Amino acid sequence: MSLTTVHTVADLRATVANWRAEGLRVALVPTMGALHDGHISLTHLAREHADRVIVSIFVNPTQFAPNEDFGAYPRTLPADQKLLGDAGVELCFAPSVEEMYPDGFATKVSVDGAMTNVLCGAARPGHFDGVAQVVTKLLLQALPDCAIFGQKDYQQLMVIRRFSADLNIPVEIIGAKILREDDGLAMSSRNRYLTPDERAIAPTLNKVLGDITAKAARGAELGPLLAKGREDILSAGFDPIDYLEVRDAETLELISDTVTKPARIFVAARLGKARLIDNHAIEPA
Ligand code: AMP
Numbered sequence: 001m002s003l004t005t006v007h008t009v010a011d012l013r014a015t016v017a018n019w020r021a022e023g024l025r026v027a028l029v030p031t032m033g034a035l036h037d038g039h040i041s042l043t044h045l046a047r048e049h050a051d052r053v054i055v056s057i058f059v060n061p062t063q064f065a066p067n068e069d070f071g072a073y074p075r076t077l078p079a080d081q082k083l084l085g086d087a088g089v090e091l092c093f094a095p096s097v098e099e100m101y102p103d104g105f106a107t108k109v110s111v112d113g114a115m116t117n118v119l120c121g122a123a124r125p126g127h128f129d130g131v132a133q134v135v136t137k138l139l140l141q142a143l144p145d146c147a148i149f150g151q152k153d154y155q156q157l158m159v160i161r162r163f164s165a166d167l168n169i170p171v172e173i174i175g176a177k178i179l180r181e182d183d184g185l186a187m188s189s190r191n192r193y194l195t196p197d198e199r200a201i202a203p204t205l206n207k208v209l210g211d212i213t214a215k216a217a218r219g220a221e222l223g224p225l226l227a228k229g230r231e232d233i234l235s236a237g238f239d240p241i242d243y244l245e246v247r248d249a250e251t252l253e254l255i256s257d258t259v260t261k262p263a264r265i266f267v268a269a270r271l272g273k274a275r276l277i278d279n280h281a282i283e284p285a
Helices: 009-021 037-049 077-086 119-123 127-142 151-166 189-193 196-201 204-217 222-236
Strands: 004-006 026-031 052-057 091-093 146-150 172-176 241-248 263-271 274-282
Touching (some): 009 026, 009 091, 026 037, 026 127, 037 052, 037 077, 037 146, 037 172, 077 091, 091 127, 119 127, 119 151, 119 241, 119 263, 127 146, 127 151, 146 151, 151 263, 204 222, 204 241, 222 241
Parallel strands (some): 004 091, 026 052, 026 146, 052 091
């Protein structure tokens, strides 16, 4: 089966209805396009869970603040379609802003709670409301059996798990591991913003997270480790650091002394035009 692209909810639903009539399982991989191998790895995981894979491509305006990069965000649909076709994806759903938010649209989705209001929730007010709004719509439009989200956006994955459960959305949410470049930089559509010099600096984030993770897993005090990590990130050329924090892997509660349960270290920092985020799992030895 070759890739089909649809632009309307009606066409998406008609395709899914045909698959359902054949008794097939359906997976959805929501993206904002400018696809890279990290996104493609999500489609491979989707394939392990379903007979038919849908990738949505939509740069969602409601999750960007006015001062953020909504206008500049790369839009590369023809190249994305080529990658999806090569990966064996059956359906690309690429709606317009008007299709998603037609005239008269008046509904907000608001997420709350300790997991939402920290990290990117604190640094980007309203961001997760926009994510929840668009992901809720995408899940209800496609009504897949499962949907795949990357741990690259670990907090987003946790917030999506939370509101899907809270709203009883009957879709299994599956997390996928982070895909990295050979030098350790987490793949991201926003890496395209980096100049060659910045691209050479960018793997510092992964290196700092890796160093702290190794020591924290052996029980080292986090205070001095994080202070040194901040220094290394700033002196590499990142500015500012939005956060460099260790949190409980399940609740996202802050851990400030030592790691004694599964945790996660999170970073967000700006490098030139790009705001990069990354995270590592810390499993106490
Ligand atoms: P985005 O297009 O950036 O909104 O990302 C779409 C999905 O791909 C999200 O679930 C991301 O977490 C996931 N993703 C982005 N980058 C990576 C990566 N390097 N490895 C794994 N998943 C990723």
